[in-house]
Amino acid sequence: MGNADLRSLAALEEVGFDEVAGSVVAVDAHNWLYRYLTTTVKFTAEDVYTTEAGEEVANLLGVVQGLPKFFEHDLVPVFVFDGGVTELKDDEVAERRAARERAEERKQDAEERGDAVAAARLEARTQRLTDVIHETTRELLRLLDVPIVEAPAEGEAQASYMAARGDVDYVGSEDYDTLLFGAPYTLRGLTSKGDPELMDLEATLAKHGLTREQLVDVAILCGTDFNEGISGIGPKTALSEIREHGDLWAVLDDRGVYIEHGDRIRELFLDPPVTDEYDFGTEISPDIDAARAYVTEEWEIPAEEVARGFERIESSVVQTGLDEWT
Template sequence: MGNADLRDVAVIEDVSFDDVSGVVAVDAHNWLYRYLTTTVRFTADEAYTTADGREVANLIGIVQGVPKFFEHDLTPVFVFDGGVTDLKADEVERRREQREAAEERKEAAEARGDAVEAARLDAQTQRLTDTIQETSRELLRLLDVPVVEAPAEGEAQAAHMNATGTADYVGSEDYDVLLFGGPCTLRQLTSSGDPELMDLAATLDRHEITREQLIDVAMLCGTDFNEGVSGVGPKTAVKLVREHGDLFGALRAEDAEVANADRVRSFFRDPPVADVSVDTSVTPDVDAAREYVVAEWGVAADEVDAGFDRIEDALTQTGLDDWT
């Protein structure tokens, strides 16, 4: 999910939904995964499992999560990941091993009758399957929510859309958005309260560094694409980069190395992204979406009725013209 050490570096402030408006380029995988794990943990399996055993908890998550945008002056654009760079191979393998270990612990919890622990571990085994990917896109289409397919990392594409004015904000929990150059990121969009605003310019000003130097700071701590330098945390990394100018000066000073340093650095500085045009006039077909979720995929109606009602209320109270 990105470099959590950047939490100690980033300028993040609490904001009210009343103070934000416009288009949000949502890091779709990040957003979906959070709703997916929460739904699986707190919802009975039969509510989102089809007769042939396919799990579509994502549909519950989307219906519960999308209304938050519609109820405020925000238009979501969901940005899906494209191809995974080979730089991320080690991180992908690490996450796979974590899921497999959680699966083993879940089976042991089930065997001893510990339903609470099994549910907690079940959330940790979730992944965005082909079924989840396909049904998420179709439900968003029925709700008339724009979808963008990123060439590579979804958060990089979302950051590019924000930086070029296609979107007013990125919606993500991933701190890598800062490294990819996203100016304004709304966090906590999947929580029950107001969001947080992560500000790139304010972050750079606070530490008197450039975005390129911020990338170097992150690489010293470690990212999804490289191991960091042992014993170097965010404060030390900022100090080293400011004193020595860049990553390589800091590495020489610490007599340390970072594997694939040039490639990782270049990837953050100039990631694969595309210029896109997005139609943000949103006209959800709530009846068709409800039919798709409940009738076609067999999701328990009582798990999604409230979400669909909220969307319909937003249509009435906000008006479609305010979403464009």
């Protein structure tokens, strides 16, 4: 379902950081990291995050720049990483790959005509989370003592499951699909400027008089990461149809249309592959010296590029007493 569609349905409100301070947040790592990766690449010279061997590790800059806001606002992040991609998402993955390839071609054209601004903007669109990015991100988080959970499939599904169990207080994601995965509360914009935005599942359901199953059905009618929507159906029409007919199947029968793998897509949201085999503490005792050496010496990021980020992490740990949390 398009972000705009789900946003138009979601119960959202701005909350102050003081209202969520002291909380544990399960962060959709792929979502968060990709956002910082593309932003870093867009606004940072390529030689800053490229090693002599040609490895690009803009992610290390993103982690050091993005983590401090959690600590400064007395939040413990638990990064939840994606596992395998479900086969039903193959089409979306293929489309994203094709979009990157198109952006790469346009970037090369921009470079050839000497348009550095356009080339820099398009460079951000060509980014993908490589094995090196995954490995170095996990190692940097380990050195900073930030908890990590490995999901069997979708990271946002695992994070939502952890929140629904009460093992974390919030999910942290820019995606709206956490509603469909059953996250009671999602915080958006955690590391953006200003205060975060709270998305409330129960308030969303009450607002529209829906069950969670019906909300998922509305999303499937509009289109999700796993399927295209029904032509001519947007969120308002989908809501009306589900209210009138009760569920996805009755709507499809009434319209005489079909959604391939509809039952499996519905199950992916309502009963996704998740694990309860995770264990993490909330004591944060980062090894700043080791983390700094890892970034600047092993991966050749100029020290001045990450100095302020590490200073903020070190200062916030002392100020908020994160290393004494239990």
